Amino acid sequence: MNASTTRMPSLSRRSLLAGVGAAVPLAALAGCGGSSSSGSDPSTTLYTWISNENDRAQWQAFVDAAKEVDPEFELTLEGPSFEDYWTKVKTRMSSNDAPSLLTTQAARAQELDALLAPLDDLAESAGIDLGQYNEAMIGGMTVDGTVRAIPYDAEPMVLFYNKALFTDADLELPGLSYTMDQFLDNASALTSGDAYGLAISAGLVHLGMSIGFANGGSPVTDGALSLTDPKIVEGLQFSFDLVTEHEVAEAPAAVDSEPAAQQALMNGDVAMYVDGPWMYQAYADALGEDLGVAIIPSESGEARGLIQGSGFGIASNAKDPEAAFASVMAITTPEVIGSVANARGTFPSIASEEQQWAEGKAEDNVAAVTALAENGAPLITTPTWNEVGSQFSQFATDGFRGNRSAEEILGEIQAAIG
């Protein structure tokens, strides 16, 4: 270094700290407005629930089936767990780089009203016949007279059971007729010591609600909450009594009881559990030929399904609705829905694909699901359904411990939310 070299003045510690102090908040501020995803094309990005590998495999099955038709088809999956999905979807869809595709359940379409673009005109322009999809599900996906999502399934809640445990106990396998008395007798016979006849989870739409629905009740009537419908109250009280009075099921955990209940069925620790057919493949993987499916028990013994189902919609703020709709249509063609139904066991929303779904399944299992699907109604709810579910999860523990009746719990929620 010679004498003429200009030397930069060194930064003092204070100047450095001052500079860093200024830069950090600004960088953080810049980060707030930045992208939270990897910059995927919004029209080929689906925001959906991905709770576990089972969920991911299901969504991937749609992508794989669509790729068979168009190898260039791309769909990026993004999303939180099912429970978090309903909390996060509105904030995610408010961001600048929001995905253009999102998933909804029929039971949540009312709640996501503002997020979901009407699809009728897009379908008409594309020459799509919405009449080919399950009528009940299209009804469930209709908000303010317009269809907001294309259903890919139409799944009634069913009673999964372990055939081997029934056979070992010399019990007749439940089938297309199953009364609550028979169900209770079977549950009692399958209970011994610490081994319970069935598992129950504390969520609102499970055993109790399904039974109430099967008996003709409905938690929502003409767009308003009707939680105190006597049939719904009786159904939930019956599920409480199974634990407190009949002692054929263990009281579910206060929080997040569903995974434990599902695992109990898969491990062979319990003989019965009510769930949706979207879990069919997971249960089949665990129980193999021992997996049985029966109708939901009812007073009359006849099948009446509480149909849940989901579909794909387009964000109301999608920048290119046509491109997004093209992506939706690619994953809701009869072939794709049939393929996913075949691979994953989801009951298809298109009647012509039911055979694809039935392939490889035991005839009695197929008959039970079909009976509930053909004689069922969709769970159409209210915009406040998330609040109803949240409140019930807080109060359910009181019911399953015998501290309060279903009438008290549902009455209080009905009064609070209206």
Place this chain on the structure above:
Amino acid sequence: MPYLGPGMLGFAIFIVVPLVVSLVISVFDWPLFGAPEFVGLRNYQYMLDGDPAFWVSLRNTLIFAVLYTAVNLAVALGLSYWLMNLGGRWAAFFRVLFFIPVVTPMIGNALIFRLMLNDDGIVNQALAVIGIEGPQWLNVPGWAMFSLIMMSLWQGMGYNIIVLGAGIAGINPSVLEASRIDGAGPVSRFFRVVFPMLTPTIFFCTIMTVIGAFKVFAQPYALTEGGPGNATNTLVLHLYRNGFSFDRLGYASALAWVLFVLVMLITAVQFSQQKRWVTYDS
């Protein structure tokens, strides 16, 4: 100004602006997605005379704050005094041991406690071994609140133990030595010498612990979901649910403001009363 600027900028962006915006949002019906609607003071009116969960969650928060703060400070003070007398490597070992829960994620802790406190969890199994039928820890209102406080204490006490330990270490050893020569035993020395000299540190811990207790969220969220019923619902959990689950950002902001004012008032009262018991004489 060059030195004050960055800090003031951060303060303005992250404290002042959010506060003002929150106040503005609180007078709107503000959905997470869609257009807000001005409603004036209706959110506050609903809170005070319409929302059945507000008063319950406020009562729960107060119960939690009082019990948690009192037990936390009493036990942390006792343990830090014990550690001072223990001294050496064992004291260092126990300080680390007590501090570990502070740095572990609350959600993880809550999940473990949930498993432990289930009806047939390890706690009740252990009690059964000695012939005691354990309660339904998470499913009976009183026991659920007790569990919540116990878990929070387990997680939060280590911080106060470290702070109070530092306070004790700052006491002039010659004063303690003099008390020993004068014949003061450990109990007498604690109440007549250590405690009075430690009051500034205890005051600091009280302020911070009360503020933390009023913000309790993760514990009821993960351990009990606010149940059974609303027995462990707290203000911040109620606020979170209204904002991010029930799509009522305006109402959640109103709740946040009430919480802010409440904490500010309680802190102000604490500061106004400190001259009665805090001594800064060394």
